[in-house]
Amino acid sequence: MTRFDTLITNGRLITAADSYDADIGIKDGRIVALGEDLGEAAEVIDAQGLWVMPGGIDAHCHLDQPLGDGAVMADDFLTGTRSAACGGTTTVIPFAVQQKGQSLRAAVEDYHRRSEGKAMVDYAFHMIVTDPTESVLKEELPALIEEGYSSFKIYLTYDDLKLNDREVLEVLAMARREGGMVMVHAENADCIAYLTELLESQGQTSPFYHGVAHSAIAEREATHRAISLAELIDVPLLIVHVSGPEAIEQIRWAQGRGLRVYGETCPQYLMLTASDLDQEGFEGAKCVCSPPPRDKAAQEAVWQALEGGVFQVFSSDHAPFRYDDPQGKKLHGEEAGFHHIPNGIPGLETRLSILFSEGVVKQRIDPTRFVALTATNPAKIYGLYPRKGTIAIGSDADLTLWDPRARSTVRNVDLHHAVDYTPYEGLELTGRPVLALCRGASVSRNGEPTAEPGHGQFLKCDKPQPARPRGQAKGF
Numbered sequence: 001m002t003r004f005d006t007l008i009t010n011g012r013l014i015t016a017a018d019s020y021d022a023d024i025g026i027k028d029g030r031i032v033a034l035g036e037d038l039g040e041a042a043e044v045i046d047a048q049g050l051w052v053m054p055g056g057i058d059a060h061c062h063l064d065q066p067l068g069d070g071a072v073m074a075d076d077f078l079t080g081t082r083s084a085a086c087g088g089t090t091t092v093i094p095f096a097v098q099q100k101g102q103s104l105r106a107a108v109e110d111y112h113r114r115s116e117g118k119a120m121v122d123y124a125f126h127m128i129v130t131d132p133t134e135s136v137l138k139e140e141l142p143a144l145i146e147e148g149y150s151s152f153k154i155y156l157t158y159d160d161l162k163l164n165d166r167e168v169l170e171v172l173a174m175a176r177r178e179g180g181m182v183m184v185h186a187e188n189a190d191c192i193a194y195l196t197e198l199l200e201s202q203g204q205t206s207p208f209y210h211g212v213a214h215s216a217i218a219e220r221e222a223t224h225r226a227i228s229l230a231e232l233i234d235v236p237l238l239i240v241h242v243s244g245p246e247a248i249e250q251i252r253w254a255q256g257r258g259l260r261v262y263g264e265t266c267p268q269y270l271m272l273t274a275s276d277l278d279q280e281g282f283e284g285a286k287c288v289c290s291p292p293p294r295d296k297a298a299q300e301a302v303w304q305a306l307e308g309g310v311f312q313v314f315s316s317d318h319a320p321f322r323y324d325d326p327q328g329k330k331l332h333g334e335e336a337g338f339h340h341i342p343n344g345i346p347g348l349e350t351r352l353s354i355l356f357s358e359g360v361v362k363q364r365i366d367p368t369r370f371v372a373l374t375a376t377n378p379a380k381i382y383g384l385y386p387r388k389g390t391i392a393i394g395s396d397a398d399l400t401l402w403d404p405r406a407r408s409t410v411r412n413v414d415l416h417h418a419v420d421y422t423p424y425e426g427l428e429l430t431g432r433p434v435l436a437l438c439r440g441a442s443v444s445r446n447g448e449p450t451a452e453p454g455h456g457q458f459l460k461c462d463k464p465q466p467a468r469p470r471g472q473a474k475g476f
Helices: 075-087 104-115 134-146 166-180 189-201 208-213 217-231 245-256 283-287 294-306 350-362 367-381
Strands: 004-014 021-028 030-035 041-046 052-054 056-058 090-091 095-097 127-129 153-157 181-185 235-237 261-265 401-409 426-439 441-445
Touching: 004 030, 004 217, 004 367, 004 401, 030 090, 030 367, 041 127, 056 075, 056 350, 056 367, 075 441, 090 350, 090 426, 095 104, 104 127, 127 261, 127 367, 134 166, 153 166, 153 189, 166 181, 166 217, 189 208, 189 217, 217 235, 217 245, 261 294, 294 367, 350 401
Parallel strands: 004 041, 004 052, 056 090, 095 127, 127 153, 153 181, 181 235, 235 261
Antiparallel strands: 004 021, 021 030, 052 401, 401 426, 426 441
8 A cells, every 4th residue: 555645746835934855645635754765655746846836826816706787707616717727826815805784604605605616625704894894793704703704894995895994904904803804995985086177177098097097195094094093903904015115114114013904916007017007999998906006116115025024825805807898898888988887817827927927037026025925825825725735744635736937928828817918918038837736736737737626625714813023934
């Protein structure tokens, strides 16, 4: 009888802490041995010349999310997790969104129905709290946190999602009592509404003006306000999809004061600029997201914050809408003003390769920081560590074998999402996943899916206990 189900040999192991040469023994979907000359296995994978890293965790993506305005997301749990697997991501955490007047538990139950039997990789749920009634705060949320739904997102913008400051304080106080992790979309709704009305009155309604209306000042103010409210309650807080230096300065200030404030950014803020919204005709709609891409100086500020430890998480914020679709980007037609365009861009499959090529290959970040940002830190912040996000005995055998020298060109025709475009079309990349394992089973090989729908399992998340950010630290 063989000792292991699978043995990975001759690879260079990269974790958030170090890198070393070792073999990995896998049994019943878990890592059971690390070392040399481990013995026999039913399957031996030779990783000569490859890096072996924890499977990616995309901790911020949107799949099959009900919207209520007639728009429909292109990706459900099948196409979304298929795309994730082919990009080297083995765990995703999308959002169960509470509709105004609806119970939060009803939203979670609906999301389970949407995901059942479809996912190719493992998944957990964040919640989106839009209606923090007394029963939600005193009964539903505490119970759901205990049941493994330990993180939730709140908004300071969008009329159908935003909370006022008193509601934010009450949600934060509940999170402190019950041990939940709060994520915040930080943009000032009134600033955006004022600028939108002003621009529309002047006939400036093309996709480019989305970026003007969603001013960096509105992001800075809301970031500062969210941090201040969290400081008042003394509760951890994560600011998501940070786009530039204005918000970064607020997060850095908070971390310098020893506050438990964490930051997340995304590929669009490294690769896109406002000029991508200013394309001929309606093409700029493809890059409409919130906050929007800024300018080259903002890109550099995001890179510096990634290098310097201000950001702990790098997610895709995958929000998939087809471009040439009356239920997608063209929901209200090409003549509609920018504020009618569904917000979001695709990025699940390209997230890891973009950060590796632009960050590791170009020596902006080292390999251990890459792993921390894309796997280990999200696992710790959202209560999945050490089951996920690391290479250790007892952890799930979620692994990505990476060729650090392989070259490729991003083409939407090669991607596995259900979106009809990628904003990164034609981007030349170095480094790509050649094999991804989820609980020891192959979910993609050479960029093609190998898992069956339903292989992915739902994950209950523990109450997170993140350490305070430490400035230049590479991890927690």
